[in-house]
Amino acid sequence: xxxxxxxxxxxxxxxxxxxxxxxxxxxxxxxxxxxTLMKDAGxxxxxxxxxxxxxxxxxxxxxADQMRAQHANIVAQAAPGRAGLEQIVRWYFSPxxxxxxxxxxxxxxxxxxxxxxxxxxxxxxxxxxxxxxxGFATRLAPHDxxxxxxxxxxxxxxxxxxxxxxxxxxxxxxADQLLEQGIRNALALMDxxxxx
Numbered sequence: 001x002x003x004x005x006x007x008x009x010x011x012x013x014x015x016x017x018x019x020x021x022x023x024x025x026x027x028x029x030x031x032x033x034x035x036t037l038m039k040d041a042g043x044x045x046x047x048x049x050x051x052x053x054x055x056x057x058x059x060x061x062x063x064a065d066q067m068r069a070q071h072a073n074i075v076a077q078a079a080p081g082r083a084g085l086e087q088i089v090r091w092y093f094s095p096x097x098x099x100x101x102x103x104x105x106x107x108x109x110x111x112x113x114x115x116x117x118x119x120x121x122x123x124x125x126x127x128x129x130x131x132x133x134x135g136f137a138t139r140l141a142p143h144d145x146x147x148x149x150x151x152x153x154x155x156x157x158x159x160x161x162x163x164x165x166x167x168x169x170x171x172x173x174x175a176d177q178l179l180e181q182g183i184r185n186a187l188a189l190m191d192x193x194x195x196x
Contacts, residue, residue, distance in 0.1 A: 013051045016041045021062040021069075022102045025109035029059055029117060060120040066106035067128020075135035082190065085139040089186040092159050093179040098166050107160035108167065132156060140190060155189055158182075 019040040023032045034055050038048050052058045074091065078084035091097060097104050107129075114125045136152035137145040162182035169175040 009051075012041075012043070012047075016043065016048075016051055016058065017062050017065045020058055021066040021106070024059065024062055025066070025104065025106060026102050029110065029113045029121075034058075056118045056121065059117065060124045063106065063110065063114065063117075063121055064124035064128055066110075067125065067132065070106060071128070071131050071135060075132055078135075078139070081139055081142060085136060085190060086187065088136075088139075089159070089183055089190075092163065093182045093186070095176055095179060098163055098175070098179060101167070105160065105163060107156065108163035111160055111164070129153075129156065151189070151192075155186060158189065159186060 016037070020032070020037045023037055023040050027036075034048055035045050037055075037058065038045050048058075052061070074088060078087045092105065101109055110125075114122060117125075133149060133152040133156055134145065136155055137148040140148035140152060159182065162178060162185070166175045166178045166182070169178065
């Protein structure tokens with residue numbers, strides 16, 4: 001019997017999580033079975049249970065990983081202040097990002113299903129969303145990020161909904177116009193006065 005190192009096991013686990021995240025965004029949670037998820041990772045079904053107790057556990061882990069990656073690769077890399085938030089908005093509403101579902105935003109790809117998912121999946125999403133909105137809030141109100149938290153959450157919701165609608169439209173010109181309007185709407189929301 002072959003014994004694998006701890007590092008090999010961790011790399012394999014991460015490969016399963018990463019490939020599952022991509023597949024879940026493409027086919028949805030309900031449209032992605034364990035056999036497909038494991039095939040994507042280049043592994044057998046039997047191997048799955050050496051790493052996860054259930055599909056629900058993998059889904060929660062993959063959602064957390066996707067949210068963490070979105071923060072690390074996009075939000076954390078953006079410039080500070082309003083300029084950084086505008087940079088995020090313009091990237092988010094780009095046709096390239098819209099069309100790249102596998103590597104794109106987990107919010108726009110999975111939000112409807114996450115709302116019906118298990119509590120651990122919803123909690124993983126919530127934890128990740130809070131990190132994202134805190135990154136937004138820090139750029140909206142650098143001296144008092146908590147004061148901009150609800151505004152940042154509204155911005156995230158507006159962005160995800162606009163991207164979902166743009167992805168659903170068959171009229172490419174209208175879908176692109178929606179993205180352009182999304183940029184204008186996001187910038188207007190960023191500049192709007194906060195009322196408590």
